[in-house]
Structures are given as C-alpha cells and as structure tokens.
Amino acid sequence: MSQSYNRGTIESFGRWREFSAGMWAWIFHKFTGWVLVGYLFTHIAVLSTAIDGAEMYTNTIVTLEGLLLVRILEVGLLAVAVFHILNGLRLLLVDLGVGLESQDKSFYASVILTGAITVASVPTFIAGAF
Amino acid sequence: MAEHYSSFRKGGRLWLWQRITAAFLVVVLAFHFFLLHFVYHADEVTFALSQSRMETWTYYSLMVLFLITATFHGVNGVYNALINQGLTGTKRQVVKGTLIVASVILLVQGIRTANAWAGIGVL
Numbered sequence: 001m002s003q004s005y006n007r008g009t010i011e012s013f014g015r016w017r018e019f020s021a022g023m024w025a026w027i028f029h030k031f032t033g034w035v036l037v038g039y040l041f042t043h044i045a046v047l048s049t050a051i052d053g054a055e056m057y058t059n060t061i062v063t064l065e066g067l068l069l070v071r072i073l074e075v076g077l078l079a080v081a082v083f084h085i086l087n088g089l090r091l092l093l094v095d096l097g098v099g100l101e102s103q104d105k106s107f108y109a110s111v112i113l114t115g116a117i118t119v120a121s122v123p124t125f126i127a128g129a130f
Numbered sequence: 131m132a133e134h135y136s137s138f139r140k141g142g143r144l145w146l147w148q149r150i151t152a153a154f155l156v157v158v159l160a161f162h163f164f165l166l167h168f169v170y171h172a173d174e175v176t177f178a179l180s181q182s183r184m185e186t187w188t189y190y191s192l193m194v195l196f197l198i199t200a201t202f203h204g205v206n207g208v209y210n211a212l213i214n215q216g217l218t219g220t221k222r223q224v225v226k227g228t229l230i231v232a233s234v235i236l237l238v239q240g241i242r243t244a245n246a247w248a249g250i251g252v253l
Contacts, residue, residue, distance in 0.1 A: 121168075
C-alpha cells in the first residue's frame with residue numbers, strides 16, 4: 001500500500017474545525033482512555049474498603065449505588081468504555097492491515113453502536129436507584 | 131507546534147505490549163461490565179457476593195490479570211499521550227517515575243483487595 005495519510009501536526013487541537021473522522025476517533029480514544037484510567041484508580045480506591053471488613057465495604061457500595069448521580073455517572077462510564085472497546089477493536093484491525101480504507105466508516109459505526117448500547121443499557125443501570 | 135512528537139520507537143516492545151493488552155482487555159472489560167451490571171446488578175452488591183466470586187481461583191486469577199493489564203495499558207497510554215504532546219527531558223523522567231510509583235501502589239492495593247475477598251492472608 002503506497003498511499004500515505006497526512007494527519008498533520010496531531011498536537012494542534014486548535015485546528016479542530018479541520019479534523020477528519022480519523023482525527024476525531026483519535027481524540028475520542030484519548031479522552032475515553034483518560035477517563036478510564038482515572039476511573040481505574042477511583043474504582044480500586046472504593047473497592048479497597050473491603051480490606052477494612054465486610055460491613056465497611058457493603059455500606060460504602062450500598063451508599064454509593066443509592067445515589068442517582070452515581071448511577072448516571074455509571075451510564076457515562078459505560079458509554080466511555082464501549083466506545084474505547086469498539087474503537088480499540090477498529091485500531092487493532094487497522095494495525096493488522098484490515099479496514100484501513102474504510103476507517104472513517106468504522107469510526108461512525110463505533111459511535112452509533114456506542115450510542116445504541118448505552119441507551120439500551122440505561123434501564124438496567126438505573127434499576128433500583130429510585 | 132511545528133515538531134512532530136511520537137511515542138513510537140522502532141524495535142520498541144511497549145508498542146506491541148500496548149496492543150497485546152488491548153486485545154485481552156477488549157474481551158475482559160466487556161465481560162466485567164456484563165457480569166457486574168447485567169448478570170448481577172448494582173443494587174445487589176455485598177461483600178459476600180464479591181467474596182463468593184473471588185474465592186474461585188479462576189475468577190481471582192482473571193481479575194488479578196485484568197488489574198495488571200489494565201494498569202499497564204492505562205498508565206502506558208497516559209505516558210504515550212504526554213509524549214505525543216511534547217513531554218521531553220527531565221519532566222519526562224519525573225512523569226515516568228511518578229507513573230511507575232502510582233502503578234505499583236494501584237497494583238498492591240488492588241491485589242490486597244482481591245486477597246481480602248479471597249481470604250488470602252498474604253500482602
């Protein structure tokens with residue numbers, strides 16, 4: 001494959017109006033990655049209340065899951081994770097030389113599928129919060 | 131910013147490990163979400179329920195491997211993102227050291243938590 005793809009100076013976020021689908025995919029992947037790694041540290045911090053005993057852990061989780069805000073944030077986390085997974089699959093395939101020519105279409109598919117899975121999951125994620 | 135910064139190093143293994151862990155995490159992260167939100171539900175979580183899963187050595191091993199790969203993939207991803215933004219020199223070494231220390235703390239705390247559920251008295 002001799003065609004080259006000029007992504008420009010990728011650090012120039014000020015050029016966002018000129019960004020193509022692939023550039024948005026790159027930015028969304030970075031953003032969701034930052035959120036997920038931030039959540040990983042938070043998640044372990046919350047779960048580690050289990051070290052202080054069963055009662056401490058159960059009370060902490062029950063209190064947090066009883067908050068509607070936490071449930072809404074969990075839906076957001078799902079959206080972030082689903083996009084990162086789908087776009088990650090897209091990137092793995094592109095790295096293997098599969099689907100480079102239709103990488104813009106696979107990005108749009110990732111976004112649409114993320115939206116569909118997130119919306120369909122809302123009832124399950126919100127259940128018991130009221 | 132005219133220069134083009136890249137975290138890619140020819141012959142480097144981190145690039146490959148980022149992708150190997152990605153392939154693993156795609157499956158395990160989806161499984162984790164499915165199990166803990168669709169099979170079990172958020173309002174049902176108790177210590178005993180987590181304990182019953184973590185006492186199974188296959189689940190315990192999978193979760194520890196999940197923690198290790200997610201920590202590597204996440205922290206290495208942050209490091210790469212910062213390099214792509216132009217992080218160099220002493221700042222880069224300080225950030226690298228900080229991220230390594232943060233990773234070790236996360237791993238130790240995560241494994242201690244898994245051990246608390248599994249009833250393992252080490253660490």
